[in-house]
Amino acid sequence: MPQIVTTPGAYNIDGSLKSQAFSFLEKLAQDDSNPSLHIEPIMNSADPRVRTGRVNIQFRAVLFKVQGSGQEAHYVFTGIWPHDDAIERAKKVKLKVNPVNGIAEVIEATMPAEARDAADAAAPKVADPDKVPVLVMWGYTLDDLVEGIGIDRHVAHRAMAAVTEDELIDIAGMAVEWQGLALIDLMSGEAIDTVREKYSITVHEPVEEAAAEEHVSDDDLLEAMKHPAARAQFSFIEGEDDLRRVIEEGDFAAWRTFLHPEQRRYVESDYNGPFRLSGGAGTGKTVVLVHRATALQAKDPSAAILLTTFTKTLAESLRSDVKSLEPQTRFAAKPGDRGIHVNGIDAVVHAVISSAVPETRAIAIERVLGPRSGDISNVTDSTRAWSEVIENNPVDLDATLRTSTFLQAEYATVVLPQRITDRDGYFKARRPGRGTALNRSKRAAVWSLVEAYRFWTGIDGSLDFPEKAAVAAAILEQTGPIFDHILVDEGQDLTPSHWQFLRAAARAGKNDLFLAEDAHQRIYGQHVVLGRVGIGIVGRSRRLTLNYRTTAENLRYAVETLTGETFLDAEGEQEESNHYRSARRGPAPRLVATSSLEDELDQAAVVVRAWLDDDKAPETIGILVRDKRQMARVVSALGERGVDVRAVDHKAAGAGAPSVMTMHRAKGMEFSCVLLFGISDDELPARYLLKGLSDTDRGELLQRERSLLYVSATRARDELVVLWAGEPSDMLPRS
Numbered sequence: 001m002p003q004i005v006t007t008p009g010a011y012n013i014d015g016s017l018k019s020q021a022f023s024f025l026e027k028l029a030q031d032d033s034n035p036s037l038h039i040e041p042i043m044n045s046a047d048p049r050v051r052t053g054r055v056n057i058q059f060r061a062v063l064f065k066v067q068g069s070g071q072e073a074h075y076v077f078t079g080i081w082p083h084d085d086a087i088e089r090a091k092k093v094k095l096k097v098n099p100v101n102g103i104a105e106v107i108e109a110t111m112p113a114e115a116r117d118a119a120d121a122a123a124p125k126v127a128d129p130d131k132v133p134v135l136v137m138w139g140y141t142l143d144d145l146v147e148g149i150g151i152d153r154h155v156a157h158r159a160m161a162a163v164t165e166d167e168l169i170d171i172a173g174m175a176v177e178w179q180g181l182a183l184i185d186l187m188s189g190e191a192i193d194t195v196r197e198k199y200s201i202t203v204h205e206p207v208e209e210a211a212a213e214e215h216v217s218d219d220d221l222l223e224a225m226k227h228p229a230a231r232a233q234f235s236f237i238e239g240e241d242d243l244r245r246v247i248e249e250g251d252f253a254a255w256r257t258f259l260h261p262e263q264r265r266y267v268e269s270d271y272n273g274p275f276r277l278s279g280g281a282g283t284g285k286t287v288v289l290v291h292r293a294t295a296l297q298a299k300d301p302s303a304a305i306l307l308t309t310f311t312k313t314l315a316e317s318l319r320s321d322v323k324s325l326e327p328q329t330r331f332a333a334k335p336g337d338r339g340i341h342v343n344g345i346d347a348v349v350h351a352v353i354s355s356a357v358p359e360t361r362a363i364a365i366e367r368v369l370g371p372r373s374g375d376i377s378n379v380t381d382s383t384r385a386w387s388e389v390i391e392n393n394p395v396d397l398d399a400t401l402r403t404s405t406f407l408q409a410e411y412a413t414v415v416l417p418q419r420i421t422d423r424d425g426y427f428k429a430r431r432p433g434r435g436t437a438l439n440r441s442k443r444a445a446v447w448s449l450v451e452a453y454r455f456w457t458g459i460d461g462s463l464d465f466p467e468k469a470a471v472a473a474a475i476l477e478q479t480g481p482i483f484d485h486i487l488v489d490e491g492q493d494l495t496p497s498h499w500q501f502l503r504a505a506a507r508a509g510k511n512d513l514f515l516a517e518d519a520h521q522r523i524y525g526q527h528v529v530l531g532r533v534g535i536g537i538v539g540r541s542r543r544l545t546l547n548y549r550t551t552a553e554n555l556r557y558a559v560e561t562l563t564g565e566t567f568l569d570a571e572g573e574q575e576e577s578n579h580y581r582s583a584r585r586g587p588a589p590r591l592v593a594t595s596s597l598e599d600e601l602d603q604a605a606v607v608v609r610a611w612l613d614d615d616k617a618p619e620t621i622g623i624l625v626r627d628k629r630q631m632a633r634v635v636s637a638l639g640e641r642g643v644d645v646r647a648v649d650h651k652a653a654g655a656g657a658p659s660v661m662t663m664h665r666a667k668g669m670e671f672s673c674v675l676l677f678g679i680s681d682d683e684l685p686a687r688y689l690l691k692g693l694s695d696t697d698r699g700e701l702l703q704r705e706r707s708l709l710y711v712s713a714t715r716a717r718d719e720l721v722v723l724w725a726g727e728p729s730d731m732l733p734r735s
């Protein structure tokens with residue numbers, strides 16, 4: 001049966017044509033000689049392989065037929081157009097092998113190559129002679145682009161003349177997929193060698209284009225379409241379900257079909273030990289994890305795999321992504337069972353504790369907390385518990401250290417990971433990265449509060465989340481690991497005890513731990529250096545830089561919110577933000593100052609109503625606020641103003657109304673249009689959280705608040721509006 005190969009053109013099919021497009025391609029995949037398809041060559045076409053096919057009386061598909069030496073033909077589907085446009089297009093398009101690097105490409109042959117070269121040479125080199133073009137500034141030459149990696153000469157000429165990043169993005173947007181992606185990399189100054197490595201490019205001896213084309217057989221073309229870089233443009237459809245999803249879901253299915261060559265590498269490669277993938281918001285870390293989980297299952301269907309993240313709601317969305325990528329996925333209901341277990345990290349911890357036999361559990365508790373009896377089934381509200389302990393236990397300790405913020409962090413990052421169960425142990429404890437130094441008497445005071453905390457939670461029969469993770473780790477240290485592969489999303493938010501748990505849960509060896517993280521998005525807890533919790537990464541760490549979600553305009557604005565802060569990654573290195581790039585353009589973020597809360601609510605209603613009037617689907621609109629109090633206020637006030645919106649808390653966001661949610665809840669999500677509400681000096685950073693903190697704790701908290709703003713601003717795919725009443729937050733970019 002013929003093989004269908006789709007290109008991103010398959011996504012631009014008008015909604016009204018989708019079912020006809022599907023039935024056309026389905027029939028074609030069954031029998032290309034079916035006369036109702038009218039598969040016809042075109043007279044005088046630039047490429048003899050081009051065909052058109054009849055979708056309905058008005059519309060035709062444009063395809064290439066590549067026979068190869070196998071029995072069945074391959075049809076490369078490039079899209080559907082009204083009859084006359086399709087014929088025009090069919091005359092111009094060519095499927096070729098790039099003569100420099102052997103990557104298959106669909107190009108539009110508008111004029112002969114020599115004429116284009118002449119036109120390029122005659123054209124002014126730089127649009128604005130007073131400005132240095134972006135790529136020239138980075139030191140590239142035309143030859144670097146053309147002969148060094150194989151960018152089309154015409155595209156390279158224009159790219160070398162672009163004086164702004166926006167111009168370059170526009171040029172990249174019109175280029176062949178992999179060339180566009182490579183131009184975006186060059187825009188951030190990637191070395192030519194790095195680009196070659198990213199796209200698996202091996203450069204051949206330059207060959208005259210015409211001569212190269214003559215020698216390209218259909219088999220060569222099929223091979224070239226499977227080049228890792230070509231897979232960003234060509235997808236080999238496997239069966240009817242695959243085809244249906246590509247056609248029906250359009251662009252939303254792109255992540256399932258066309259991986260960036262780098263993403264594909266991280267999905268398919270084997271690693272001899274823990275691997276860390278970092279990357280800014282929207283660079284496709286989650287996409288890699290979801291693909292990798294299913295790829296690991298395909299390699300070994302009997303494997304026990306864990307796909308986990310910080311919160312339950314994010315885990316639910318991971319699960320639905322896995323299902324939509326691979327409907328046949330075998331999910332594991334319990335941790336350690338064969339299949340993919342998808343769950344929030346604390347739920348996995350809970351399951352391990354619950355299923356342990358009492359003796360093992362008792363030993364684990366003793367190792368972590370020292371002697372303790374009784375129940376541990378409740379969850380400690382640790383902020384409240386620490387506050388009560390402070391109030392009821394007067395100790396000689398600076399006021400800035402007698403805060404639940406300091407004690408919670410000290411407990412989770414120093415006491416628990418080192419399994420400290422007595423005062424002497426705490427006197428000797430290492431406290432790297434904790435900022436505030438503690439002498440012996442301060443340590444004694446802190447330890448007495450720790451003892452009080454443990455005493456009170458013991459009576460309560462509860463453990464806090466980091467304690468639970470530490471106990472679960474101590475259980476698995478006795479019983480042995482339960483997963484063959486563990487994949488972690490949002491790694492920056494996990495506590496040291498979580499990491500110790502994961503280390504104990506994964507069988508050490510090939511592909512044991514794969515974690516994705518973005519230091520700029522740490523909105524819970526403290527920075528953790530993985531080497532200190534038994535996870536050795538050295539040499540197995542890579543970064544994604546291309547943002548697939550956000551427009552260049554929104555991304556620049558979001559990245560500016562990070563200015564002036566130093567962020568550390570999971571290896572203790574400084575995380576840079578200046579190499580994140582987007583390949584999409586859109587409107588600049590709109591910043592709206594208002595004079596009062598009432599005014600701000602009025603403006604919010606105006607903005608949301610305008611989006612709805614503009615036919616934006618309600619569920620693609622997100623209104624993000626700092627806390628639940630504001631959420632309730634916005635929902636009721638917008639309702640009073642005739643704009644129905646829905647508060648989204650623990651449950652998944654539904655269809656039919658714009659969602660109002662806290663910035664924390666929006667983590668990992670995305671919307672076409674985002675309204676950031678209440679970004680005033682009073683509301684962000686949240687002032688009440690800053691009260692009475694030490695300089696170190698204050699610094700950490702401010703950084704988390706800044707990250708929260710970055711997370712929120714990067715939820716917008718297309719439009720971002722920022723609203724405040726009175727003075728804007730200090731954390732907003734100044735310009």
Ligand SMILES: Nc1ncnc2c1ncn2[C@@H]1O[C@H](COP(=O)(O)OP(=O)(O)OP(=O)(O)O)[C@@H](O)[C@H]1O
Pocket residue numbers: 254255258259260263279280281282283284285286287288518521547548549667668669670714
């Ligand atoms: N290869 C791809 N082709 C098309 N779209 C992609 C690709 N990779 C990622 N995307 C899209 O980009 C968006 C961001 O991807 P994803 O959520 O995986 O990024 P992330 O790095 O996990 O983001 P965040 O850290 O902000 O949660 C999603 O809409 C996803 O579908």
